[in-house]
Amino acid sequence: MKDKPVWLRSRRAAREEPPLTREKIVAEAVALLDEEGAAKLTMRRLAQRLDAGSTTLYWHVDTKDDVLDLALDTVFGEVALPEPSGDWRADVRALVTGWRGAMLRHPWSAALVGRPMIGPNVLARTEFLYAALLRGGFSGSALATAAHGLANYVTGSALTLTVANGDDGPLPEGYLDGYPILRDNGHLRAEDWNEIFAQGLESFMDGLASLRA
Template sequence: MTRQEATHRTTQRTPLNRERVLRAAVALADGTGIDALSMRRLAQELDVVPMALYKHVANKEELLDGMTDAVVGEIDPPGAGPDWRQTVRARILSARRVLLRHPWAARVIESRTGPTPAVLDYLDSMAGIFREGGLSADLTHHVMHAMGSRLLGFSQELFTTSGPADPEGPEAPSGPPDPGLAERYPRIAELAAAAAHDGGSTVGGGCDDQFEFEFALDLLLDGFERLRGQGWTSAR
């Protein structure tokens, strides 16, 4: 028996269930990109007929919901410590590491019509950290809005001064800036020339704008702590 035949028989003996379907879908999206994912392609990967998938996920939207929950489930649980800011920071950076492993996930999370169960669990847990840290329910409400997608480890950047995290993504322009553009937009050229990235960042240096993400995260957390200490309320 060849190795391929043995693998095929092992696959046949492994019962198909929802967890296996979602695990295969995540792996397929990681390997080929989310746009290449289809029920038919997934069935081929699992060596089953497409109709077999529908016993475990009703349609592709439910598949994407399940993939979202599978990815969010990889985020580390909150740690213990006296400083709520460090607890929040560590968990958000864990979420960011997860999304770097699955570059398609942020787009899928944003595409959902409503938060999935795992996302709701995660957000509820994060709100609990804020509340246990001494933030009022009123302040926590506004903190959650201010954080937005940063709670899940990603943000919408105004512009990118570095290359993509995805090695298969479009490359950033290289070489010296166009003198004509620098003359027309001198302040943007100045900012681009001054951009720096932290090689010792939590996730690692390079082209992911990690430094900027952590910079904004720390500013927000320090600001929230200042408001908490002032007894801030939205009625002011």
């Protein structure tokens, strides 16, 4: 049977105050992930950065997957929860724009969103999104469609930009001559990405509005 997610397991009780806390472990893991990405995260390297033994580390987290789940939830904790404004579109816009910004500050995070998304920070922001959509008149399958569509849109945008920022630069001259439309229209300047996201979000919400009963 698959182990329970880290949030559903009880923390071990220490006989005395440990020199290391789960919060400190996660903060250092986020720093390591920001510097080197998820592929370079190992429990051994994390313990070395914390100047701790592996035994001490494993007292707080059982596996690397625990660390990734906790780190991802920490990133979601950076997304501000706006005060409900009475305008569902404004509330959604504020949330998902902050969500995208957090993922762009931590480029490894977008690729991990397929992991269990039941941490307290994720759930609080998902609750806000659903509440905003409910206030906007969405319900039933329309509510689920809107919420999942927005989540996929913001995650896909962040992942696409993360990949684009990590490429090897422009293609060689003439490489796209056989694809004239892409050659003339496919290149995006760095400053275009935010505008495209904002325009796409407004268009997406326009489409979602037609789902309301």
